[in-house]
Amino acid sequence: MIEIKDINKAFNGKAVLKGVSSVFKEGEINLIIGGSGTGKSVLLKCMIGLIKPDQGNVLYNGRDFYNSDKDTKQAIRREMGVLFQGGALFDSQTVEQNVRFPLDMLTDISPQEKRERVDFCLQRVGLEASGKRMPSEISGGMKKRVGIARAIVMNPKYLFCDEPNSGLDPLTSVKIDELIKEITDEYKITTVIITHDMNSVMEIGQNVMFLYQGDKLWEGVNSDITKTTVPELNEFIFANKLLRDAAKESNC
């Protein structure tokens, strides 16, 4: 379980996050949604330790990330897997080397064990045949899958995904969503996803938090999202004509 308490962050005097608090449940997919520039990515970066909040705490199973000693912080970091928006694969390394990288850097397991673990992860994301290829030789969807394989190679307790569907076609997007859901269910990890894809919200989102101009305006389970009375959230959800029509039909 991840708990964020009263997270505040400002850049050059402009508040980007205004006292955001929430609890991200274990073994579930927690979505943070909102329009562009609402502070979603900043919140995620505050959670994973890339940006230090001006105020507030992030607790991983009760361990306060920002008020921990170096060793605890390092231990928490090793329990995290992060899928970045563009995959953030190392250009100079093959797919296989990218996935093996955390094992090389952070563990002392034998080369044989590393190979087995990498093979398993690549197989898990359906890329067992692409291990020798360079990141520049694979598609955007494949990069995301390699990113997922790298994120899970250390058996994380927490998985963070920054817009996993961005730049992907609808079919690949659904496949990535399904993969994240399967992995979350299989390993009972706490998954936090940043997205503005309503399809992901409806298909895989279990708990949803809506950010608007740095404020948390709504939080709940995905089945309740269409019943919301928050105008900003309504505007966000029903910006898509298909969803608008579907909502009208269900009301009729």
Next chain:
Amino acid sequence: MISVIGKYFLFLGSLFGKGEKLSVYWRRFMEESVSIGVSSIFIVAIVSTFIGAVSCIQTAYNLVSPIIPVSTVALIVRDMQILELAPTITCIVLAGKVGSNIASELGTMRITEQIDALEVMGINSSSYLVMPKVLAAMFTFPMLVILAAFLGIFGGYLAGTLTGVITERDYLYGIRDSFVPYNLFFMCVKPFVFGFLIATISSYQGFFTKGGALEVGKASTQAVTNSCISVLIADYLLAQLLL
């Protein structure tokens, strides 16, 4: 300006923070030595040979006097190469090639979140990425400069003997005449310092890039400019201190 210098020194401090396994650094050091050193041999060879050739011809052109022996041309070419041209010009060339490469590589890694990925894993990204580059530059630049000095003197020999401005005998006598071994030490100290400056300044520019492709280009240009200026200042200070 002061804040930039302060940030640069903090960045240097971060290189010595918590590091990774020694084997990781060794592998990265070897990779960087190839990338920074071995891949620069061609450009260094071309530049130094021609500079040696030109300095021989131009010295001979300016030294037309019956009371000055012809072998002095070779002596001047040798000392110019050892004291200034090989270390400084070679490092200015390397500031362009290696500096822009380092800044654009790190800048691209920054904007594509590769550095963020390292930091999330708990890896000291500056130490992991930059330290091997700095060590490789400090290790390979002196070797490149030794090569440059040799090829510069050889270039002078080729140009001088092939054009007939100096005989082979006079040239070989000239390059051995009044030789000061300490100058070789001075020649090797310079690239050691310049390598450190070029690698750290370029890394600093790339590491803190913000934005997109345009900013990576700007960081790369800034890296080369700042590296060249720092090399020239350090060149003067070293000459003042060590000669």
